[in-house]
Amino acid sequence: MEMQDDVLQNALDYLLLVKSKLEAQKLTLDNQLNGINHAIEALGGDQKFQDNSGIVGKTINIELNQVNDDTLKYNKDGFLTDKFLYVLSREKRFLHFREAAECIIEIENIVGDKVALVKDLASKISSATTFLKKKGTIVKIRPTNKNQDTFWGRPEWLDENGKILEGYYYDKKRLYSNKTTTHRI
Known part of the structure; x- marks a missing residue:
């Protein structure tokens, strides 16, 4: 009988642990919904995401690529896409994703191994901005044939031929093709 009690107690402990993890995930999702609602309001849209309502639709009255830079405010707790758009504005x-990552790390005063932090955050920015890329909110230019030499900006920063307009050029020092490499012998 005592062994059954131990098994039941272990099962109960496990379920309580799972429950606490799910509650934490729900809190994260609620915060994300609040962030989406805030972004929709900032873009002039109708707020349609609601907690615990089952509503999954949304209405945005303006296109995302028409965001006015004046409406963008930095929110440390906001979405990475919003942080990236803020840095661009x-x-x-x-900007190169690594350069944007450096800016976010600086803004948020994140401490640690800078190389590792930048690499990790740049990767997350790349993934997080997929929607912005698909919607045309951001566009890429690649001045060389190397993927590492990809820079991101706003479509209105390009002329009708896809050339960068004066004043919106990337930092040429950020080109990987300009970096010197060392070889081990």
């Missing part, structure tokens, strides 16, 4: 030029 602040810098007002094409």
Whole structure:
């Protein structure tokens, strides 16, 4: 009988642990919904996401690629896409994801191994901005044939031929093709 009690107690403990993890995930999702609602309101849209309502639709009255830079405010707790758009609007030029990551790390005063932090955050920015890429909110330019030399900016920073307009150029020092490499012998 005592062994059954132990098994039941272990099962109960496990279920309580799972429950607490699910509650934490629900809190994260609620925060994300609040962020989406805030973004929709900032874009002039109708708020349609609601907690615990089952509503999954949304209405945005303007296109995302028409975001006015004046409406963008930095929110440390916001979505990475919003942080990236903020950095783009602040810098007002094409940026490499690593450069944007450096800006976010600086803004948020994140401490640690800078190389590892930048690499990790740049990867997350790349994944997080997939929607922005598909919607045409951001566009890429690649001045060389190397993927590492890809820079991101706003479509209105390009002329009708896809050339960068004056004042929106990327930092040429960020080109990987300009970096010197060392070889082990």
